[in-house]
Structures are given as structure tokens and as C-alpha cells.
Amino acid sequence: MKELKKDTKKRILDLRKLLEHHQYLYHVLDNSEIEDTVYDSLFHELLKLEEEYPEYYDENSPTKRVGGKILDHFEKVKHEVRQWSFDNVFDLNELRDWEERNKNFLQKINIIKNFSYVAELKIDGLKVVLTYKGGELVRAATRGDGEIGEDITENIRTIKSIPLKLKDKVDIIVMGEAWMEKSELEKINKSQEKNNLPKYANTRNLAAGTLRQLDTKIVAKRNLKVFAYDIEIINNKNKNIIFSSSPASESQKNNILILATQIDELKFLKENNFLVNPHFKLCKNLEEIEKMYEAWKEKREDEEYGIDGLVIKINEQDISDALGFTAKSPRAGIAYKFPAEEVSTKVENISIQIGRTGVATPVAELQPVLVYGSRVKRATLHNSDEIERLDLRVGDTVIIRKAGDVIPEIVSVVKELRNKNSKRFVMPEFCPVCNSKLEKEINKLNKSGFSTGLFCKNESCEAKHREYFTYFVAKKAFNIDGMGEKIIDEFYDLGLVKNVLDIFKLKMSDIEGLEGFGEKSAENLINAIEISKNISLHKFIYSLGIRQVGETTAKDIAKKFGSFENFKSAVENISKNRNKVEIEDLKEEFGVVGIGEKSLESLMDYFESDINQKFLKEILKIVKITNPQNIDKGGDKLKKSASLLTNKVFVITGALSKPREDFIEIVENMAGKVASSVSKKTDYLLLGESEDGKISTKERTARELGVKIINEKEFDKLVK
Ligand SMILES: [Zn+2]
Incomplete structure (x- = not known):
């Protein structure tokens, strides 16, 4: 227990040190070495630990301040209006909670009124605060820590999308987001490359660096843009502009500008020649917001600027005013962020998975974490070379990445947080499932090199059998609808299937009543199995799971031989001369263009095994291999289009x-x-x-x- 507490304290101190470092990089030097989302998850971890262990309180913790130190190149300026930032939510439930909290709050203060929302794109850029007096731009500043920013007026003046004079002679502060076009970044990176200079990681970093340029000429060249999105009124002596939904009198209505809603503000900004992002939307309810969110999640890459979510604001100004502020942010608005593609988590263990071919693959068992909207608890490490490349150890804090349907991967190890006593990982000597000795085999890793793979060579290893089941029923092979990995595992554990051939012996009475199976779904599965018995030649060849024989090779073979019998005897024929003739000659005799030595060796190995021959005899009694003629034609077509494409x-x-x-x-x-x-x-x-x-x-x-x-x-x- 005491040991545990010591570890926790160390973790807190390490996190503080690390976050402090990244805050400095990000806020002071405008340079970030980690993704914001990674920073956020580390930050979150520290916040949670500090909550849990108040005895380690530190008023200088990175969690206690919003911004960073200010460089002395630019003058510090105190904001006339405090610059808040919105809280974040990451899913619809959190968004609903936010709405619920607001409704409860309004009820408590006896405000019962319907309201609507404005959803705007959240631009991944840099906040700028523009001050206008009598309609003239007098100052521009960075957000800084919300209270004190830096004076960047001269630089801002070079940004052409910012009006220097307004149509209305008003005293206001305008908030905007500065950004750079993706194509501009590409252009600048090209010239960096030419001059042997390091490339910039993303448009946000380069935009930030640009605003901090002391040479305004460079800023002007870099073509920054600013989307304006909010207004605050200051020193409003003339009362020519007010935020209100109910002006006091008719005469007031005629002489003053009334900004009663967020939509009014955006309209005002547009009319005063600010660049306003056109994609804002008035939404009646959260469902409409969700629709917009889902649409933009998909198409955000299409825009020239980075988008990392939506900003939702209550449209009605009087409601927003009534809601006021929490200690950290205004209640009337929230940032609804897109799912993070990179986050940090901890590696709890490294386990070994045995694949269909017997290959032993190390897998990182992670502390479960939400990445790109899905819960991730494992990440493949491919092979021991990959572990070495990452220098990954059990207990390490790692950055994992997942985007779209891509398999999650470990990007890097946060070495600063490594436990001093951690040990290098060593691949085990024995198969974790059947305990046979793992054998070394050089396998081709990729174009650039070879890797030594470890294999379980035990023909009856259970792990291999289970993996083969999944492979056998997959789309590219027997394509048995409704037979996923979970169901296979269940059948396997119940002893219903020991060998893939058992799949074809399954009866209604075996399945009905099992977990997840009713009469209808059991019937569907039996039907799907029946249908799958008619299989095309290339799918059948693929389904055998012969090493080095993937879909393309299976198609090539099907095209060449037209029937399984022809194919089988062709392999058996060259197999007879295996030890007498050079492999090159065997390849020629076999006559399938595109087949490599390894594939040919595997084919011969496969047909030389008595177990496989017995299996083939059995399965050929059950299945009907269809349409070899059509495949042949298909093959020709494929060839024709291939040359076209x-x-x-x-x-x-x-x-x-x-x-x-x-x-x-x-x-x-x-x-x-x-x-x-x-x-x-x-x-x-x-x-x-x-x-x-x-x-x-x-x-x-x-x-x-x-x-x-x-x-x-x-x-x-x-x-x-
Ligand atoms: Zn094994």
C-alpha cells in the first residue's frame, strides 16, 4: 500500500514535469511535439490524480493555469474583457448533460423560455482578440492565458481578411480564429525542403509561428486568414450598439444596433467585412446538431482549414447572459470535439498471439482508452523488431493512434514517464497455447527488409485451429454470413466444432437456444452454411489457408488450371521432383505467372502433408466448386481492365x-x-x-x- 502511494506521488510529479515542458513548447515557443489530444489525455490523468490525492496539492501545477509564460519580444497586454474558453464534450451524452445542466440552472432562476442553438465549425487555429475603438482597429492580441496576451497588432494588420476600419463606428472587441490554408503549408514545406530546413508539422503550428514573427513582411507573405465569430461591447458611451432581445423603446430601436442573438452577431461581423465561416447553422435541438456533427466528421478533410469539432452556443443573448459563467467557462457555449485520433494510455502487458499460420505476434494489452470513438484495449506490435524499434516495455505510457477503420497502432513511447525498473521485452521460447517450442524463420517483412519471425509448428495447436476457423468462414473464403469470431469461439468452447469440416455438420438443434440464437437466427445460419457449400474455385483455394497464397495468387491459380483437380495434380507433379530440380525450373514447369518461390514451396508443403490430403478428401465430398469457366473469363476481363487502369x-x-x-x-x-x-x-x-x-x-x-x-x-x- 505504501509502495503504491509512493508510485502515485511519483506519477503526479512526473506528469507535472512533462506537462509543464509541453506547455512551454506549445504556449511559449509555439511548437508542439505531441498531439493536442495526447496532451489532453495526460492532462486529464493528472487532474484526476490530483482530485483523488489532495495531499499532493501544488498551486503551481500545470492544471492550475490556463496558459504559459510570455515571450518578451512582444509587449504584454491585459485584455479588457477576460478571454474564456469553452468546456469540451466528446459525445452526444455529454452534450445532453450540458443541456440538462443549463435547463436546470434556468429553472432555478425562474427563466422559462425556449431557446435555440448556433453550431459553428471549430477551426483548428489560433485565437486572436481584436479591439476596435470608434470603428478603428487599435489593437490585436493573442489570447495568452485569458487575462494577459501579447500585442500582435502590426502582424494582424497584414492579414487581409481583417478589416482595419468598420462600417459602424463602434467600440467593440472581436474574437477570431487565425488559420492557414493546407496548400499554403505544403508550399512553404516544399521550400523548406529545398533549403534543407525542417518541415512544419501542421497548419496550426505554422500559423502560430507566423503570428509571432517579428518581421511583419514574412507575416504578410504567409497569407493567414481569420474567421471572426464573436463580439464584446466596451466603453459603449454612445449606446449605439447593445445586446438585447427587448429594446426599451421605439426610438431606441431606430437608433441603435441590436444584437439579440449569436446569428445577429455573425451577421453584424459579415456586414462589417469580417471573414465569417459560412458553415454555421441555427439548430432547434441537439438532434440537428448531431446531424451536422456527423456530416462534418466525415467531410472535414475537404476544407482548406483544419476543423476539430463544432462550437455550440445558445443563440439568444438574454439566455446566455442569465446563464453566466462557471469558474472556468461560460455556461452558454460548449466545444463538441471530434473523436481524438491520438491519445495516451499505459501498456499493462505484452502477450503473444498465435496466428493461423502459427506465427507468434506480440500484442500490447492496453489500459482501455477511447480513440476515434472506439474503445481500444489492444494494439498489435507485428513482431519483435517493432518492439525493439519502439523500445517498448511493459508499464510504459504510450501514444496510440487510430483513425477511421484503421487498426490501432502504437506511435511512440513517452519515455519521460517510464518506470526506472522496467525491463526490456524478450519474446518467449514456447507457444503460450500448446507449449511447443517456437521456431525461428526468416520472413519477408516489407520492401525494405527481413525479419526473423517465430512460429509454432505444432499442427494440432489449438490457437492455430481457432484462427483458421475465422479465416475459413471469412468473405474471401467460404463467406458464411453471421459466423463471426465470437460465435466461432462459442462453438469451439462448447465442442460443437473441432475441425472446420464440423461447420457443415451443424444442425438446427445444435444452435437453437445458444446465447444470441433464436429460431430465426439459427435458421439463417444453417441456410448460410448450406449456401456456402457452392464455392468458386479461387475462393476454395484461398480457404485452404496455404501460407503465402493470398487472394491474388488464388485467382491466378484458378485462372491457370480451371479446376481443383488440375491444380492439385500440377502441384503433386512438380513435388515429385522437388529435391532433384532447381526451384526456378519448378516454377517454370508450374507455369503460373506471379507465383514466387515461397508460395510454390508452401503449395508443395501443403499437398505433401497426409493430414491435408485427408482433409481435402473429406471437404471435396461436401462442397461443390463452381464455375471455373466463369472465373477464367473473369480473369481475362480483369487483365483487360488492369491494363486500362x-x-x-x-x-x-x-x-x-x-x-x-x-x-x-x-x-x-x-x-x-x-x-x-x-x-x-x-x-x-x-x-x-x-x-x-x-x-x-x-x-x-x-x-x-x-x-x-x-x-x-x-x-x-x-x-x-
Ligand atoms: Zn502452439
Whole structure:
């Protein structure tokens, strides 16, 4: 117990030191070495620990201050109006809680009135505070710590999207977000590269660095932009502008400008020549906000500026005023952030997983954490080389990354937080499942090198069998609908299936009543199994799980031999001469273009095994291999299209009937390429439906550059 407490204290101190360091980098030097989301999760961890262990209170903890130290190059200025920042929420439930809290608060102060929301894009840039007196820009400052910022007036004057004189002669403070176009960053990075200088990580960092330039000429060249989004009134002696929803009299109505809502403010800003982001939306309720959030989560990459969420504000000024502030932020607004793609967590253990082929893969068991909207508790480490590259140890704090449907990966280890006593990881000698000795084998890792893989060679290793089940029923093989990994595990554990052939012996009475199975779903599964017995030749070859024989090789084989019998005897024929003839000659005799030595060795190994021969005899009694003729034709077509699409560059955008990955696979199978943005090099833009009926940046660029735009139907024709 005492030991545990000591560890906790150390953790708190280490976190403080680390966060302090990154705050300095971020706020003082405008340079960040870690993603904001990583910083946030470390920050959050410290906050929680401090709450839990008040005995380690420190008034100088990084959690006790909002900003950082100020560089002395720019003059410090005190903000006339304190610059708050909004609290964050990350999902609809948290957003609902926020609404609930506000409604309760209003009820307590006896305000019963309907209100609406304005949702604006949250721009990933830098906050600037612009002060206008009598309609003239007199000062511009950074946010700083909210109370004190830096005077960057001269730099701001060079930003053309900021008006220096307003149409209305008012005393106001305007809040805006400075940002840089992604293409501008690319341009600058290109010249950095040319001059052998380091590249900038992202537009936010470069925009921040630019605003802090002492040479205003450089700022002017860099083409920053500012979206204005909020107003505060100051020194309003003339009373020519007020925030109100109910002006006192008619005469007042005529002479003064009334900003009763956030929409009014945005309108006022637009009328005074500020750049206002056009995508704001008046929303009646949270459901409308959620719709907008989901749409922008998908298409945020299409814009020239970074978007990291939505900012939600109560539209009505009087309601906002009544709600007031918490100690940290205004109650009437909230930042609804997009899911984090990078967060930190801890590695609790490194375990070994045995794959279908027996390969031993180390897997990091993580303290569960939410990344990109899904709970992640494991990340593959590929092989021992990867562990060495990362220098990963059990107990380490790591940064993990996940975006979209991509498998989560460990990006790096936060070495500053490493436990002194941690030990290097060593791969085990024995299979964790069957306890056979793991054997070394050089396997090709990637284009750049080889890696020594460890394999469990025990034919009857249970781990291998389970993995093979998943492989066998997958889409590319027998494609048995409704038979996922969980169900296989359940069947396996119940002893219903020991061998994949047992799948075909399953009866209604075996399944009905099992967890998750009613009459209907049991019937569906039995039907799916029945249907799967008719299988095309290449899928059948793939389903055998022969090492080095993936989908493409299976197709090549199917195309060449036309039937399983022909294929089998071809392998058995060359196998007879295996020890007498050079592998190169065997390859030639086998006659399948594109088959490598390793695949051929694996094929021979497979058919030489008595166990496999017995298995084939059994399964061929059950399944019916279909349409070898059609595959042959399909193969020819494939070849024809392949030559048509070789090296053609596709960009894919919008809502399509299948996941994006499916289209990428089709293009890449035909030797085409898929790029993420439209350029002169793009040959086709595959354009799905627009989510909001508007033209996307990709489409606009494609039109400007004359890139051929095709829809899904045209795409299907192209690849058929
Ligand atoms: Zn094993």
C-alpha cells in the first residue's frame, strides 16, 4: 500500500514535469511535439490524480493555469474583457448533460423560455482578440492565458481578411480564429525542403509561428486568414450598439444596433467585412446538431482549414447572459470535439498471439482508452523488431493512434514517464497455447527488409485451429454470413466444432437456444452454411489457408488450371521432383505467372502433408466448386481492365454504397492508385452523393483542373 502511494506521488510529479515542458513548447515557443489530444489525455490523468490525492496539492501545477509564460519580444497586454474558453464534450451524452445542466440552472432562476442553438465549425487555429475603438482597429492580441496576451497588432494588420476600419463606428472587441490554408503549408514545406530546413508539422503550428514573427513582411507573405465569430461591447458611451432581445423603446430601436442573438452577431461581423465561416447553422435541438456533427466528421478533410469539432452556443443573448459563467467557462457555449485520433494510455502487458499460420505476434494489452470513438484495449506490435524499434516495455505510457477503420497502432513511447525498473521485452521460447517450442524463420517483412519471425509448428495447436476457423468462414473464403469470431469461439468452447469440416455438420438443434440464437437466427445460419457449400474455385483455394497464397495468387491459380483437380495434380507433379530440380525450373514447369518461390514451396508443403490430403478428401465430398469457366473469363476481363487502369490515379469522395476500402481494393487490384486529394495527376474522381447537397472542395478542384468525374455506376463499368 505504501509502495503504491509512493508510485502515485511519483506519477503526479512526473506528469507535472512533462506537462509543464509541453506547455512551454506549445504556449511559449509555439511548437508542439505531441498531439493536442495526447496532451489532453495526460492532462486529464493528472487532474484526476490530483482530485483523488489532495495531499499532493501544488498551486503551481500545470492544471492550475490556463496558459504559459510570455515571450518578451512582444509587449504584454491585459485584455479588457477576460478571454474564456469553452468546456469540451466528446459525445452526444455529454452534450445532453450540458443541456440538462443549463435547463436546470434556468429553472432555478425562474427563466422559462425556449431557446435555440448556433453550431459553428471549430477551426483548428489560433485565437486572436481584436479591439476596435470608434470603428478603428487599435489593437490585436493573442489570447495568452485569458487575462494577459501579447500585442500582435502590426502582424494582424497584414492579414487581409481583417478589416482595419468598420462600417459602424463602434467600440467593440472581436474574437477570431487565425488559420492557414493546407496548400499554403505544403508550399512553404516544399521550400523548406529545398533549403534543407525542417518541415512544419501542421497548419496550426505554422500559423502560430507566423503570428509571432517579428518581421511583419514574412507575416504578410504567409497569407493567414481569420474567421471572426464573436463580439464584446466596451466603453459603449454612445449606446449605439447593445445586446438585447427587448429594446426599451421605439426610438431606441431606430437608433441603435441590436444584437439579440449569436446569428445577429455573425451577421453584424459579415456586414462589417469580417471573414465569417459560412458553415454555421441555427439548430432547434441537439438532434440537428448531431446531424451536422456527423456530416462534418466525415467531410472535414475537404476544407482548406483544419476543423476539430463544432462550437455550440445558445443563440439568444438574454439566455446566455442569465446563464453566466462557471469558474472556468461560460455556461452558454460548449466545444463538441471530434473523436481524438491520438491519445495516451499505459501498456499493462505484452502477450503473444498465435496466428493461423502459427506465427507468434506480440500484442500490447492496453489500459482501455477511447480513440476515434472506439474503445481500444489492444494494439498489435507485428513482431519483435517493432518492439525493439519502439523500445517498448511493459508499464510504459504510450501514444496510440487510430483513425477511421484503421487498426490501432502504437506511435511512440513517452519515455519521460517510464518506470526506472522496467525491463526490456524478450519474446518467449514456447507457444503460450500448446507449449511447443517456437521456431525461428526468416520472413519477408516489407520492401525494405527481413525479419526473423517465430512460429509454432505444432499442427494440432489449438490457437492455430481457432484462427483458421475465422479465416475459413471469412468473405474471401467460404463467406458464411453471421459466423463471426465470437460465435466461432462459442462453438469451439462448447465442442460443437473441432475441425472446420464440423461447420457443415451443424444442425438446427445444435444452435437453437445458444446465447444470441433464436429460431430465426439459427435458421439463417444453417441456410448460410448450406449456401456456402457452392464455392468458386479461387475462393476454395484461398480457404485452404496455404501460407503465402493470398487472394491474388488464388485467382491466378484458378485462372491457370480451371479446376481443383488440375491444380492439385500440377502441384503433386512438380513435388515429385522437388529435391532433384532447381526451384526456378519448378516454377517454370508450374507455369503460373506471379507465383514466387515461397508460395510454390508452401503449395508443395501443403499437398505433401497426409493430414491435408485427408482433409481435402473429406471437404471435396461436401462442397461443390463452381464455375471455373466463369472465373477464367473473369480473369481475362480483369487483365483487360488492369491494363486500362494501370497507374491511373483515383480520388474517392462522398457517400458510396460500399465502404471506401472496398473501392480502394478494386482500384489497387487493377494496378491503379488511390490518392487523398485531387491534383493535376488525378485521372478520375469517383464522386458519391454529397451529404448536404453542396459541392465539395474535391469536386470543385476536379472541375477546375478538368479531371474526369465519374459516379459509382460509371466506376463499375470501368472496372468490369
Ligand atoms: Zn502452439
